[in-house]
Amino acid sequence: MINFQYSRAADVADAILLLTAHPGAKLIAGGTNLIDLMKKNVEQPSWLIDISRLPLRKIEETADGGLRIGALLPNSDLAYHPLIEQRYPLVASAILAGASAQLRNMASVGGNLMQRTRCAYFYDTATPCNKRTPGSGCSAIDGLNRNHAILGTSAACIATNPSDMSVALAALGALVHIAGPSGERTMALTDFHRLPGDTPHIDTNLDTAEIITAIELPRRGFAHNYSYLKVRDRLSYAFALVSVAAALELEGNAISEARVALGGVAHKPWRSFEAEAALRGQAATVEHFSHAADLLLQGARASAHNGFKVELARRAIVRTLMQAASATPQSQAHKKIA
Incomplete structure (x- = not known):
């Protein structure tokens, strides 16, 4: 693991300022994916910005009858929240299908959306990987690719997205609330993640120095x-x-x-x-x-x-x-x- 600098953000605006000031920085909340990647030298951030204490853990009713979920709410808290269990059981079921109880207790909602592929070649720094080193090649295409993608692939990458929660959110038509240097914006979850194309190292449409602040579920929850x-x-x-x-x-x-x-x-x-x-x-x-x-x-x-x-x-x-x-x-x- 490389040396890095560490800061704790005081609020969302402070996190954005720190991201702007340190282009190589990464946000850390639960750290359930990022720390593993750092240990394997897959991720080598020069700066870690701790956002774990920001006030982004609430579940609130929206004006149109949906729910707004703070990006730092732990996955377990979301899965077992009464309003989620009653109105959006598909989300609860998807979360409980993933990881382990210990990981769900630490992992945040926003972090779940940002987790990176579990492709073995991506994790193995001795092999070429376009997601890890753009332009180096994709070892999975001619390698052991039993777990890899069958839809939306490209000549540069056949990796899969590992999230369970994101699949349920996509089905329900969830929205992602984002804050950044230019202000706040909202994006459909179906538009948040990217297909690999010729830039597989770019996983999402989140811009530089932006941060996820919340996920919004629409009124319709398909609870039955x-x-x-x-x-x-x-x-x-x-x-x-x-x-x-x-x-x-x-x-x-x-x-x-x-x-x-x-x-x-x-x-x-x-x-x-x-x-x-x-x-x-x-x-x-x-x-x-x-x-x-x-x-x-x-x-x-x-x-x-x-x-x-x-x-x-x-x-x-x-x-x-x-x-x-x-x-x-x-x-x-x-x-x-x-």
């Missing part, structure tokens, strides 16, 4: 017909091979509104508005869910070792939509898939 299914190599403490966040509104057996997002398959949470539109007005049947899966997986491109992900994702999408339609969400306490 939802499910979060995470398929992984072991039943706990493993990243997704494929995950699916599904949410439906039904009128009888007809779908009036549908949301589906995928994790473990792309550089960002993957959502298809075309697939969701195709479900509206249709009966909640395996046939229609299979068609939606085909639309979600349009353009999927497998590498040497992850071709199984295409069929796995298709089956997971159908299974999760069936769980949502029958109001029998996947249990995160008993992770065996029903």
